[in-house]
Amino acid sequence: MKFCSQCGALVERRVPDGEDRERWVCPSCGTIHYENPRMVVGCIVEEQGRILLCKRAIEPRHGYWTVPAGFLELGESTVQGAIRETLEEAGANVEVISPYAHFDIPHIGQAYIFYRARLRSPEISAGPESLEVKLVTADEIPWGELAFPVVRVALELHRDDVARGGYRMHNGIVTRDAAGKYVLLEHMAAPLVG
Ligand SMILES: [Zn+2]
Numbered sequence: 001m002k003f004c005s006q007c008g009a010l011v012e013r014r015v016p017d018g019e020d021r022e023r024w025v026c027p028s029c030g031t032i033h034y035e036n037p038r039m040v041v042g043c044i045v046e047e048q049g050r051i052l053l054c055k056r057a058i059e060p061r062h063g064y065w066t067v068p069a070g071f072l073e074l075g076e077s078t079v080q081g082a083i084r085e086t087l088e089e090a091g092a093n094v095e096v097i098s099p100y101a102h103f104d105i106p107h108i109g110q111a112y113i114f115y116r117a118r119l120r121s122p123e124i125s126a127g128p129e130s131l132e133v134k135l136v137t138a139d140e141i142p143w144g145e146l147a148f149p150v151v152r153v154a155l156e157l158h159r160d161d162v163a164r165g166g167y168r169m170h171n172g173i174v175t176r177d178a179a180g181k182y183v184l185l186e187h188m189a190a191p192l193v194g
Contacts, residue, residue: 004028009027012025040071041071041113042086043068043094046117047135050137052133055132061148065147069085082114086117091133095120099116100115102170102171114154149174150174152182169190172188
């Protein structure tokens with residue numbers, strides 16, 4: 001951030017009175033510009049033992065695979081956002097079955113919520129942000145070509161839940177370990193009914 005969005009003056013980095021960390025503060029009008037994590041919402045769409053994947057047509061990670069997901073918009077619920085992203089990216093009209101996972105990614109200031117969902121109608125098609133969409137079994141998931149570590153973590157847990165015969169609701173922190181490998185920390189899982 002360089003200029004105040006309220007008055008246009010140059011902002012500066014300092015600790016506001018009564019706070020414990022640096023913020024962007026406008027010395028002209030006094031506005032404190034808070035920066036908080038952003039929420040990403042998406043769907044793991046299940047269709048007869050398959051999962052809906054999208055090949056990204058946009059950066060970051062152009063050409064890599066993901067589940068439909070994107071930033072939550074103001075004024076919508078996380079379920080609405082997940083359904084909207086799935087329609088936009090995969091041309092899929094879905095209904096949400098249950099919550100599935102909430103992952104925090106503190107080092108990039110994001111939190112993810114994934115829902116399990118099913119198709120309301122069989123059509124799927126690549127939207128403007130996708131090169132290709134397809135339904136794949138766990139064996140067919142391009143594990144080495146997934147766009148984001150958090151998506152890999154979600155799909156691995158989903159695969160494991162299917163293998164063990166029961167879905168769980170997952171929570172945890174996706175971060176890098178000392179070797180730079182992405183790992184899931186503080187994993188909590190609770191059985192889902194249905
Ligand atoms: Zn200002």
